Amino acid sequence: MDQYDASAIEAKWQARWNDGDCFAAETGSDKPKYYVLEMFPYPSGRIHMGHVRNYALGDVVARYRRARGFNVLHPMGWDAFGLPAENAAMERGVHPGQWTTENISAMRTQLRGMGLSYDWDRELATCTPDYYRHEQRMFLKFLEKGLAYRKESWVNWDPVENTVLANEQVVDGRGWRSGAAVERRRLSQWFLKITDFADELLAAIETLDRWPDRVRLMQQNWIGRSEGARVRFDMTALAPGGTESIEVFTTRPDTLHGASFLAVAANHPLALALAETDTDAAAFNAECAKLGTSEAAVETAEKRGHNTGLEVRHPLVESATLPVYIANFVLMEYGTGAIFGCPAHDQRDLDFANAYGLPVIPVVLPDDTDPREFTVTDTAYTGPGRLFNSGDWDGLDVESGKRAAITALEGAAAGSGEVTFRLRDWGVSRQRYWGCPIPIIHCDDCGMVPVPESDLPVELPEDVNFEAAGNPLSNHPTWKHVSCPCCGKDATREQDTFDTFFESSWYFLRFVDPHHEDGFSPEAAAYWMPVDQYIGGVEHAVLHLLYSRFFTRALRETGYLDFDEPFAGLMTQGMVCHQTFRDGDGKWLFPTEVERDGESWRHLETGAPVTAGRIEKMSKSKRNVIDPELIISTYGADTARLFMLSDSPPERDMEWTESGVEGASRFLKRLYRMAGDPSLAAASGPLPAEGAGAELVRAAHRAIMAMSEDIEAFRFNKAVAQLYTLANAVGDLREQSPEAASARRFAVETLTRLLAPMAPHIAEEMWEALGHDTMLATSAWPDADPSLVTESSIEIGVQVNGKLRDTVSLPRDADEDQARAAALASAGVLRYLDGSEPKKVIVVKNRIINVVV
RNA sequence: GCGAGCGUGGCGGAAUUGGUAGACGCACUGGACUUAAAAUCCAGAGACCUUUGGUCGUGGGGGUUCGAGUCCCCCCGCUCGCACCA
Numbered sequence: 001m002d003q004y005d006a007s008a009i010e011a012k013w014q015a016r017w018n019d020g021d022c023f024a025a026e027t028g029s030d031k032p033k034y035y036v037l038e039m040f041p042y043p044s045g046r047i048h049m050g051h052v053r054n055y056a057l058g059d060v061v062a063r064y065r066r067a068r069g070f071n072v073l074h075p076m077g078w079d080a081f082g083l084p085a086e087n088a089a090m091e092r093g094v095h096p097g098q099w100t101t102e103n104i105s106a107m108r109t110q111l112r113g114m115g116l117s118y119d120w121d122r123e124l125a126t127c128t129p130d131y132y133r134h135e136q137r138m139f140l141k142f143l144e145k146g147l148a149y150r151k152e153s154w155v156n157w158d159p160v161e162n163t164v165l166a167n168e169q170v171v172d173g174r175g176w177r178s179g180a181a182v183e184r185r186r187l188s189q190w191f192l193k194i195t196d197f198a199d200e201l202l203a204a205i206e207t208l209d210r211w212p213d214r215v216r217l218m219q220q221n222w223i224g225r226s227e228g229a230r231v232r233f234d235m236t237a238l239a240p241g242g243t244e245s246i247e248v249f250t251t252r253p254d255t256l257h258g259a260s261f262l263a264v265a266a267n268h269p270l271a272l273a274l275a276e277t278d279t280d281a282a283a284f285n286a287e288c289a290k291l292g293t294s295e296a297a298v299e300t301a302e303k304r305g306h307n308t309g310l311e312v313r314h315p316l317v318e319s320a321t322l323p324v325y326i327a328n329f330v331l332m333e334y335g336t337g338a339i340f341g342c343p344a345h346d347q348r349d350l351d352f353a354n355a356y357g358l359p360v361i362p363v364v365l366p367d368d369t370d371p372r373e374f375t376v377t378d379t380a381y382t383g384p385g386r387l388f389n390s391g392d393w394d395g396l397d398v399e400s401g402k403r404a405a406i407t408a409l410e411g412a413a414a415g416s417g418e419v420t421f422r423l424r425d426w427g428v429s430r431q432r433y434w435g436c437p438i439p440i441i442h443c444d445d446c447g448m449v450p451v452p453e454s455d456l457p458v459e460l461p462e463d464v465n466f467e468a469a470g471n472p473l474s475n476h477p478t479w480k481h482v483s484c485p486c487c488g489k490d491a492t493r494e495q496d497t498f499d500t501f502f503e504s505s506w507y508f509l510r511f512v513d514p515h516h517e518d519g520f521s522p523e524a525a526a527y528w529m530p531v532d533q534y535i536g537g538v539e540h541a542v543l544h545l546l547y548s549r550f551f552t553r554a555l556r557e558t559g560y561l562d563f564d565e566p567f568a569g570l571m572t573q574g575m576v577c578h579q580t581f582r583d584g585d586g587k588w589l590f591p592t593e594v595e596r597d598g599e600s601w602r603h604l605e606t607g608a609p610v611t612a613g614r615i616e617k618m619s620k621s622k623r624n625v626i627d628p629e630l631i632i633s634t635y636g637a638d639t640a641r642l643f644m645l646s647d648s649p650p651e652r653d654m655e656w657t658e659s660g661v662e663g664a665s666r667f668l669k670r671l672y673r674m675a676g677d678p679s680l681a682a683a684s685g686p687l688p689a690e691g692a693g694a695e696l697v698r699a700a701h702r703a704i705m706a707m708s709e710d711i712e713a714f715r716f717n718k719a720v721a722q723l724y725t726l727a728n729a730v731g732d733l734r735e736q737s738p739e740a741a742s743a744r745r746f747a748v749e750t751l752t753r754l755l756a757p758m759a760p761h762i763a764e765e766m767w768e769a770l771g772h773d774t775m776l777a778t779s780a781w782p783d784a785d786p787s788l789v790t791e792s793s794i795e796i797g798v799q800v801n802g803k804l805r806d807t808v809s810l811p812r813d814a815d816e817d818q819a820r821a822a823a824l825a826s827a828g829v830l831r832y833l834d835g836s837e838p839k840k841v842i843v844v845k846n847r848i849i850n851v852v853v
Numbered sequence: 854g855c856g857a858g859c860g861u862g863g864c865g866g867a868a869u870u871g872g873u874a875g876a877c878g879c880a881c882u883g884g885a886c887u888u889a890a891a892a893u894c895c896a897g898a899g900a901c902c903u904u905u906g907g908u909c910g911u912g913g914g915g916g917u918u919c920g921a922g923u924c925c926c927c928c929c930g931c932u933c934g935c936a937c938c939a
Binding site for chain 2: 250
């Protein structure tokens with residue numbers, strides 16, 4: 001057998017798989033289905049190591065399930081709308097569509113070179129009208145159902161580029177490209193009513209038992225459900241803006257008797273009304289608006305307020321009144337934009353009360369505390385206890401107090417129990433060209449008119465100009481001008497496009513039926529969905545994964561499908577990291593620019609010393625990237641894939657090292673030599689039933705069992721270790737006999753089949769070398785014979801007083817007397833017994849023997 | 854601040870319900886082969902000691918147990934998520 005030539009072998013098998021159409025998902029199969037999906041990539045132009053890891057993981061699952069007899073759906077596509085395409089258009093004058101298409105074809109070639117078992121017939125790109133026309137229709141259905149609406153909201157506006165910026169594109173308050181100070185601007189935006197599903201999305205998290213706890217928790221926190229009460233405080237006199245009362249949300253209605261002030265947000269309607277006549281209030285509001293809500297600003301900002309001079313009545317205590325402040329720590333975005341302050345039991349309220357000399361009235365008494373000795377000065381008490389200073393509620397615990405308060409509020413018609421969520425509706429409008437057009441027409445007479453279904457898709461115009469500032473769709477001379485579908489009058493198209501998360505919220509449904517004229521058929525969705533295993537980066541823990549969960553429900557409400565959860569199993573992979581390097585000037589260097597110099601590093605060309613820095617996530621800015629294409633051309637795709645799976649568990653960050661790649665490559669070459677051993681091809685006799693050869697056969701069966709368990713539990717690093725262990729066992733069998741050769745052949749064949757999901761090309765080549773004319777890609781997984789998995793005798797540790805002193809070899813399942821006798825006769829125990837009887841002997845079958853002396 | 858997770862050799866990491874800590878790999882050391890190197894193969898390897906044996910050892914300290922990486926309590930450190938959420 002020749003030297004292992006990765007590129008030739010890999011090309012050969014990729015062609016054969018392709019010719020055999022080996023990875024097509026079957027329609028109408030009676031096999032159980034399995035849908036494995038990796039988060040589809042943005043077509044940036046080249047794959048990076050994160051992709052390699054993601055797809056290597058997914059392909060193991062796909063190939064394993066296929067071998068296990070499942071009808072596997074394993075598709076790939078392109079999340080093809082987005083900002084980088086527009087930037088390329090502006091910087092290089094190339095059309096975003098052309099740029100994207102070229103990138104897709106380059107990346108498709110790269111992915112094909114990895115030998116991933118995709119059903120390429122289902123490939124999709126979200127930027128094609130054939131894809132986005134379906135989501136335009138979905139949107140119109142949402143609109144019909146009241147799940148989409150338009151309203152004014154605040155956005156980050158870049159005054160130089162005349163466009164909205166995403167939060168990530170605002171750096172230190174300035175546009176990332178223009179450098180202009182970003183303005184807050186109110187714009188009419190489309191929203192999807194994800195909040196309608198807040199309770200449902202939260203409750204169903206419990207059913208996602210094959211999701212990482214971390215992600216489930218993040219979604220819970222993001223949705224942020226709070227139970228409490230809405231309380232109305234009436235003004236003592238009519239306030240500016242015709243304000244008769246202020247509504248407040250609280251989670252602690254039990255502390256109402258401790259209320260000593262009311263505070264509203266600086267952009268609360270009352271504050272805005274006051275500002276019209278009160279210059280001090282106006283100044284305060286302006287100051288609050290400037291402060292911003294950045295982490296640092298919040299941390300250092302003191303609690304400040306503006307006393308409006310207005311007063312409200314306490315809703316439950318006759319004749320009691322409270323002053324009303326505008327306060328910088330009250331947010332309009334949460335609850336009602338107003339709070340009542342109970343300084344004794346809320347730290348922020350206490351800080352505020354101390355700053356403005358407001359009363360601090362404790363109403364919750366910690367257990368076993370004397371009320372006369374309980375005071376609150378600097379630290380609010382938020383723990384459990386009994387109510388006091390609270391009239392009828394005195395003596396109640398906090399939970400009972402909350403219920404009593406809600407009952408009392410309802411009785412006084414001053415409030416009621418309420419649940420508030422942190423989750424906000426999803427704003428989907430973007431002032432961008434390279435996205436899906438929102439299928440709405442604005443008519444002066446008819447208002448907002450949906451584009452009739454027969455006119456879909458609303459396609460992006462091709463001839464756009466990126467030279468001018470602003471949205472190219474608005475600048476286009478003709479595109480926006482249409483006649484109103486209702487009255488026929490001149491009207492204009494909506495010129496915003498959808499947030500690109502819109503496309504990724506349903507692509508997994510398009511894959512199940514990629515040529516269906518309605519996007520997908522309910523039957524195909526019912527058969528394939530949910531995705532059995534979804535794999536991708538944890539950075540989508542909230543956004544994409546929450547949007548998709550919402551979208552699935554919205555599609556349920558609009559009759560597209562009849563289930564709730566799109567992803568039954570989720571695995572979040574860790575990042576691929578690499579050492580960083582800098583030269584003497586602190587400039588980042590590529591790993592390909594440096595070489596080892598004993599213990600340290602030097603520049604490959606200049607020889608200048610190089611500082612090796614931290615191991616960090618691969619990123620262009622720090623240049624600590626390795627191009628997958630370089631690895632594949634040097635070592636082959638199998639090596640890259642195997643190394644990705646070795647050593648580190650998939651959910652953890654891993655370090656890409658040259659020595660690690662070398663190790664994986666060495667191992668594959670060793671296996672290749674093993675399979676090419678001519679003595680194996682000649683071996684044809686029966687497998688040995690005893691002796692060293694039989695032990696090797698047993699080892700192979702153990703490997704099948706262990707490997708299967710490890711793959712199913714996504715412990716791929718351990719699965720790789722099983723391969724090494726079996727390979728070592730093959731090497732350890734020195735016996736030269738026909739029986740040994742048969743055993744060796746069986747072990748190497750097993751090894752080859754177990755290797756196939758991880759390093760599929762070389763496994764096929766080995767399989768062929770072993771004399772087979774079948775393909776592993778379409779072969780069944782080997783079965784482990786349970787009777788051969790267990791070893792007949794085991795080494796058991798013998799402890800004296802809990803410390804290991806010896807080991808004894810015992811038959812499996814040896815009884816207690818036998819184990820005890822063997823232990824007491826062992827040299828390690830005799831040394832400690834010193835002729836006397838042991839106090840006690842503990843025997844744990846097949847595990848341990850502990851002699852207590 | 855709140856919430857969650859994690860601390861195991863030089864490194865990545867193994868270790869069912871508490872039961873022989875360090876599987877497997879990387880790096881390392883020695884040997885074989887070679888004129889030599891690479892590759893390959895074989896062997897070794899937690900630390901320390903008075904080395905047929907012993908002591909220590911899973912971030913630190915205590916506890917439960919015949920027995921603790923694993924369970925309980927208290928600290929220390931790191932990572933991630935959310936963050937003026939009423």
